Amino acid sequence: MENWQEISNLDQYDTPLFVVYEDRIKQNIEMAIGLLSGEVSRFRPHIKTHKMGEVLELFAAYGIYKIKCATIAEAELAALNGMTDVMIAYQPVGFKIHRLMNLISGFPDCSFSCLVDNLETAEAIAAVAKDLGLGEEIKVYLDLNTGMNRTGFPVAENVVEFVNNLRKIDGLKFMGLHIYDGHIHDPDPAVRAARAKPAMDKVLADADELIKQGCTALKIVAGGSNTFTYYAGIERLECSPGTFVFWDENYNRLIPELNFKPAAVLVCTVISLPAPGLLCVDLGYKSVSSENPIEKRVVFPWNDDLSPIGHSEEHLTLKHIGPREYKVGDRIYGLPYHVCPSCALYEEAQVVNNHQIEKSWRIKARDKKISI
Known part of the structure; x- marks a missing residue:
């Protein structure tokens, strides 16, 4: 070897x-962008893998200014290092809602969004923003459960009706749909694609209906490293892998087609x-x-x-x-x-x-x- x-x-x-190799990180970023045919606008990498401001600076050098993260600390790090569009792929509950509001207030030049999967939590987010006099709509994505059974509104149910109810909540701005399907990790990419396709077909159909009903700027953020190969071929999607930046032995074995x-x-x-x-x-x-x-x-x-x-x-x-x-x-x-x-x-x-x-x-x- x-x-x-x-x-x-x-x-x-x-x-x-813990040692990282800067030239290889750059090569991985370039390869990921290449899988998206150079469309950086479709790339929203997750920063959970590296959690480093210097890696975000490397992203920016390639024109990447929107990212996905899981924690308030990761979101703050992103804002501190020049990212302008930060999705917190997590539903804030309890005191975390207040932290989100402080984040939004503290970094007015950065656009933050979060996930929701039920109307009660969505209403709580809107209520806290109103009580604090935030003065702006809180951007939210609907998190969809496509089979991982970790978080999300069930994709097989009436997504359109849910979104229409979500849009009625004063103080929130509906941005789009989010899915993460980490349960799909078959070594054969064709099998992975076949398992992901039924849920994605439903997501795309729901998105089309919502666009007809006025959600003209709707975005769809989908997947991680395991389904990156499949989703990269669907032009409507923003892809959000994270592990690609360092790669690891697990994905090296599970996703042999990615180099x-x-x-x-x-x-x-x-x-x-x-x-x-x-x-x-x-x-x-x-x-x-x-x-x-x-x-x-x-x-x-x-x-x-x-x-x-x-x-x-x-x-x-x-x-x-x-x-x-x-x-x-x-x-x-x-x-x-x-x-x-x-x-x-x-x-x-x-x-x-x-x-x-x-x-x-x-x-x-x-x-x-x-x-x-």
Whole structure:
């Protein structure tokens, strides 16, 4: 395997490290835009994967100024770094509604929107805005449940009627429809497309009817990385993948037709050789996402003689089969299986150019709060 990951000045850094490769990030952004035939206007990348202002600056360099996010902190980071159209792909409930209003007031040059999936919450959002004297309509998208059963108004029900009732709520501005179908992750892209198509046909038909009824500027924001290939071919849609920016081993296996480059690496150090055929590294589950079984947390493609067998807070025990000899102090490069939550475990990313760590980027929106 090509040793693109090697870092010449690694001896100047402690581990575990979260490392990103700037040239590969740029290549992934360019590839994503290419899948949309260069139509940046249809691209609304999710920032949950990276949570970094510097990556948003890279987006802006490619003309990308609208994004999707999940938290108030991510939305604030976007506004702080030049994004002008920020969709919070989350329904604000309780005190989070007040935080949203503070965000809207604090960044008047940025257009914020959020999701709703029931009229009661929509009315609560409008009521808070009115009580605070916000003086502007709150932009909302209807979140649709297309089978993931996590959030959303059921797509099979009367979406048009719901939207018409939503549009009657004073103080809200209906922007369009949103779907996320993370339950569709078959390796065959044709199967993924076939599973996504029935719900999308219904979404498009409902959108057509709503446009006839006066929603002339209606937008449809759809999917993540798993259905990006399919939705990129539907010109009416804004696509919102997130993982593409760093890519990871999970999607590398699940979505073989996408050729995004791994752009994030975990670096760890051998700290002990506790028994024959075993070694231990400092990559505990505080340093790599561990929601999956142990064999699906981190892979070591440059050390295929190693396999994880034990994991705890600060330690990862690896079984070693083969002639290669390891010693305490050796550095080992791994690829996270799920990069998004792995990234969020680190305060900063070390940035590599030309095989050297040149700088660091703060993973600022890993915090629950920046200022709002």
